[in-house]
Amino acid sequence: MIKGKKIIVMFMMLGLGTASLVGCGKKENTADAKGDSTAASGQMVEGQMNYELTTTDNNRLADDGSSAVDNNDQQTDNGQNETDGKTDNGEISMYDLTKKIMESEDSLPAMTTVNSSASDANRLFAYVSEMDYSKIDSFLLAYSTEGKADEIAVIKLKDEADINELIDSLKVHLKDRKGIYESYDTSQLSRVEDASLYSKGSYAVLIICDNKKNVKSVIDEAIAE
Secondary structure, three states, X not given: OHHHHHHHHHHHOOOOOOOOOOEOOOOOOOOOOOOOOOOOOOEEEOOEEEOOOOHHHHHHHXXXXXXXXXXXXXXXXOOOEOOOOEOOOOOEOHHHXXXXXXHHOOOOOOEEEEEOOOOOHHHHHOOOOOOOHHHEEEXXXXXXOOOOOOEEEEEEEOOHHHHHHHHHHHHHHHHHHHHHHHHHOHHHHHHHHOOXXXXXXXXXXXXXXXXXXHHHHHHXXXXXX
């Protein structure tokens, strides 16, 4: 039953008419709300890069039980500010790292991004891994809003000893995505098969995009600090 729910969530997050929870990117995301001109624009709002939700998108969010992240200063679950590049205790800001990744790679399509500062972070995390969320310190996830395979995930564990469990769960995620594209869009299948999945200390990283080398260098520089 859990796996069935995950497949449903994966379809929702493949860009099949689902709204952006939080957008962060250089590309413009076109909205389809009737009579509403609040199209997603990738603009800066109070120091954050975000897509504005259309009226139609807000209705969709309410219907499927999702919730948008507050567009004020994002904070981690323990109340640490994530808008200045580092949290108050010097940890990596997943918000800041997401912004760096999006700004560094022009080949990425329009991407929806979420991270561990969301009020429903455990539900969002379940899209990419079925690992017990209590073991997760923080994470970021970016995926294509256009139904393409592009996806980037950076996950930090509370305990590095759990890294093999996390990597195994991400392998399951890749297998599930492969199965979806075998039925949904075979043109994206080879891109999933060519995914980069690796660990570095307490971090696990998953990259599916055309220029994995560039995205990897941005991530590795950040998590090495």
